[in-house]
Amino acid sequence: MGFGQLFKKEWKSIFPLYAVFCAVVTAYHLFTLYRGAGWEEDFIFVSTFIIPAVIVGLLTVGMGYYQLQTEWKTNSIYLLLSLPIRGWKIMSAKLLASLLPLLVSMSWITASFAVVVLRGRWDTMHDFFPPLLPFLLNVALNSLWMYLFTVVFLAVLLQFSFLCGQLAARFQRTFACLAFIGGLWLVIRISPPLSGLLAGIPGIAFGSDDTDLLYLHSGPFLVLLLLCAGLVWLNGYLFEKEVEV
Amino acid sequence: MNIPDNQPVIELKGLHKRYLLKHALRGIDLSVRRGSIVGLLGPNGSGKSTLLKMMAGLIHPTSGSITVNGLTPGARSKSTIAYLPEIDHLYGGMTVTETLTFISAFYADWQPDKAAEMLDRLELDSNQKVRNLSKGMRARLKLIVALSRKVPLVLLDEPFSGIAPPSREKIVRSIIEEFNSEEQTIILSTHSVNEAEPMFDDVIFLFEGQIKRYESADRLRSEFGCSLENMWEKVCM
Amino acid sequence: MQLDFNNPKPIYLQMVDEVKKSLARGELKPGDKIPSHKEQAHLSKVNPNTVQRAYQEMEREGLTETLRGQGTFIKNDPELLVHIRSEMAQTAVQQFIEEMNGLGINPAETERLLSEHLYNGKKEV
Numbered sequence: 001m002g003f004g005q006l007f008k009k010e011w012k013s014i015f016p017l018y019a020v021f022c023a024v025v026t027a028y029h030l031f032t033l034y035r036g037a038g039w040e041e042d043f044i045f046v047s048t049f050i051i052p053a054v055i056v057g058l059l060t061v062g063m064g065y066y067q068l069q070t071e072w073k074t075n076s077i078y079l080l081l082s083l084p085i086r087g088w089k090i091m092s093a094k095l096l097a098s099l100l101p102l103l104v105s106m107s108w109i110t111a112s113f114a115v116v117v118l119r120g121r122w123d124t125m126h127d128f129f130p131p132l133l134p135f136l137l138n139v140a141l142n143s144l145w146m147y148l149f150t151v152v153f154l155a156v157l158l159q160f161s162f163l164c165g166q167l168a169a170r171f172q173r174t175f176a177c178l179a180f181i182g183g184l185w186l187v188i189r190i191s192p193p194l195s196g197l198l199a200g201i202p203g204i205a206f207g208s209d210d211t212d213l214l215y216l217h218s219g220p221f222l223v224l225l226l227l228c229a230g231l232v233w234l235n236g237y238l239f240e241k242e243v244e245v
Numbered sequence: 246m247n248i249p250d251n252q253p254v255i256e257l258k259g260l261h262k263r264y265l266l267k268h269a270l271r272g273i274d275l276s277v278r279r280g281s282i283v284g285l286l287g288p289n290g291s292g293k294s295t296l297l298k299m300m301a302g303l304i305h306p307t308s309g310s311i312t313v314n315g316l317t318p319g320a321r322s323k324s325t326i327a328y329l330p331e332i333d334h335l336y337g338g339m340t341v342t343e344t345l346t347f348i349s350a351f352y353a354d355w356q357p358d359k360a361a362e363m364l365d366r367l368e369l370d371s372n373q374k375v376r377n378l379s380k381g382m383r384a385r386l387k388l389i390v391a392l393s394r395k396v397p398l399v400l401l402d403e404p405f406s407g408i409a410p411p412s413r414e415k416i417v418r419s420i421i422e423e424f425n426s427e428e429q430t431i432i433l434s435t436h437s438v439n440e441a442e443p444m445f446d447d448v449i450f451l452f453e454g455q456i457k458r459y460e461s462a463d464r465l466r467s468e469f470g471c472s473l474e475n476m477w478e479k480v481c482m
Numbered sequence: 483m484q485l486d487f488n489n490p491k492p493i494y495l496q497m498v499d500e501v502k503k504s505l506a507r508g509e510l511k512p513g514d515k516i517p518s519h520k521e522q523a524h525l526s527k528v529n530p531n532t533v534q535r536a537y538q539e540m541e542r543e544g545l546t547e548t549l550r551g552q553g554t555f556i557k558n559d560p561e562l563l564v565h566i567r568s569e570m571a572q573t574a575v576q577q578f579i580e581e582m583n584g585l586g587i588n589p590a591e592t593e594r595l596l597s598e599h600l601y602n603g604k605k606e607v
Contacts, residue, residue, distance in 0.1 A: 002351040009347065013338065078334035081303045083351050084324035169265050240319070244304050282529050417527050426530045442487050443528045463492035472487035 002085045003093055010097030013070075014063060018101040021059070022108045025052045029116040049113045056105045057151045063098035064158030065176075072166070077245055088236025091159060095232070099152060106144070142204065146221075153224055156231045157183050163238040187227055195219030252315060254279045254398055254430045255300060260309035262295055262454075269295045271454040273309070279397070280426050282444050284462070285434035286473065287451035288481070293434040294331060296451065297402045300432070301328035314397050324352065329391040331403040333383055337376030341369055341386060348390050360393035363419060380407035388416060392423045401433040405440065413440045420444065438474040448473060452481040485528065493528065497536035501545065502566050505556065513558035516546065 029048055071077040165176030198219040253276040260273040269292050285293050298304040302318035316322040335344050349355040367385040384407040405413050435441045450457040457480050469476045485496050504510040519537045523530040540546040548554045582592045
């Protein structure tokens with residue numbers, strides 16, 4: 001029940017931003033339809049799909065920091081800290097409330113892209129996409145989950161950075177930066193040896209049988225998943241036991 | 246909660262809180278019995294807020310032990326405590342009703358009838374957003390949030406702050422009315438000793454992070470021959 | 483109810499005195515029902531524990547009695563009023579004498595002052 005209320009509160013304050021962004025993206029898509037007749041296909045694809053997707057991802061990553069910062073700034077952290085709820089639940093509610101809008105936005109951007117851009121320029125754009133549906137689907141879905149996974153991980157890392165910053169009495173932003181860089185460095189360092197331990201597990205098939213098939217070692221991703229879970233737990237611990245007002 | 250009757254509701258042993266530049270609490274030993282209203286008095290900077298925050302679990306001790314309702318501060322102990330901070334801690338974007346709905350989701354002991362009755366008595370508009378409320382109305386909302394529960398321990402940090410003197414009487418009445426002397430303990434820190442004095446069973450005088458006196462209000466008044474309001478300087482010197 | 487927090491006398495005893503004064507003045511009569519201690523706490527803005535002690539003290543002194551299911555009443559004893567009046571009068575006189583002694587006025591002078599005010603000063607009252 002508490003978790004639900006936390007999620008609802010976060011969602012209400014975050015979702016409008018994503019909604020506005022999606023509206024802007026669609027407006028831009030329509031703009032390219034009516035005014036971008038002579039533009040290059042590469043440019044169209046990148047500016048109507050890739051860039052919005054990246055921006056939305058960055059937004060979600062930034063939320064990891066911003067959500068916590070607002071609590072401290074508006075003093076509602078006093079309320080959160082006095083509630084009888086575990087730290088990891090609070091962190092997860094915030095994460096979920098920025099992840100779901102991300103999914104919704106990605107769906108919207110994709111749909112808007114497909115409906116507005118692709119359909120409108122099918123004759124020029126369809127050469128761009130190899131007419132091999134299985135390949136397309138595989139690449140798209142794999143890219144999507146890897147992208148989402150990276151975004152979530154970075155968001156959790158930013159939550160961690162903020163909390164580390166709060167452990168210091170002064171120069172909190174500096175400490176937060178250091179924590180972020182340090183955390184990133186650590187993950188990059190320990191990922192390869194750890195994933196090497198998992199050499200035996202099945203890999204990820206990227207592509208399809210008809211064209212170039214790439215087998216990606218799923219080790220790093222599994223390691224990242226475990227580290228992510230560990231970080232979520234650590235964030236909860238920091239929130240409950242270390243951070244103070 | 247099944248807590249034996251003779252167990253103190255709060256037990257602090259050798260509690261210290263050190264910050265970089267300040268030793269806020271210096272060796273606090275305290276044992277508060279069940280069923281009393283305790284006044285926490287002392288000048289600014291004496292450590293009253295720090296002490297209450299520590300009991301509520303918002304701050305952790307540098308050393309010493311703290312037991313609340315038989316539990317160490319954590320998610321479980323927080324469900325047995327109602328805490329009202331001095332600061333405005335509610336979400337500005339929520340309406341009064343939304344705030345109460347939000348809070349009620351976290352506590353099994355939430356009492357919606359009490360909340361509704363207090364809303365009425367304290368004359369708050371349920372549809373107003375918290376950020377549009379005056380300071381006095383926000384103070385009253387905080388009080389409703391704290392008192393609409395059936396908890397063994399209620400911690401109020403300057404509940405009269407921001408409330409005009411004529412309305413303070415209403416707050417005093419609300420507190421007394423909601424107080425259940427068999428099951429509850431209230432610890433209240435305030436500078437408005439005048440209005441709050443009639444409420445206190447016992448009083449803690451805090452000065453520079455140490456407890457100077459902790460005794461029944463009656464005994465202190467008979468010893469110093471004056472009201473608590475006039476007693477401060479004598480106690481703290 | 484006039485409670486004086488600057489008075490070193492415990493509040494619960496002050497409350498008992500207030501009831502006695504009401505009786506002496508005739509505002510309360512033997513057999514009258516008084517509010518329950520919870521109602522009284524709300525009325526006087528005083529800690530319920532204090533009120534409870536006051537009620538316990540009144541019961542102990544034989545001033546009140548609690549009948550199950552009906553509430554608390556002033557004892558319906560005609561002697562009670564006489565008793566209370568005399569008790570309070572004694573206390574008042576003792577206080578007066580102490581005060582006079584404190585001012586350094588001897589008993590003879592005290593008596594003279596008293597007569598003067600009682601019999602001549604009546605018009606001023």
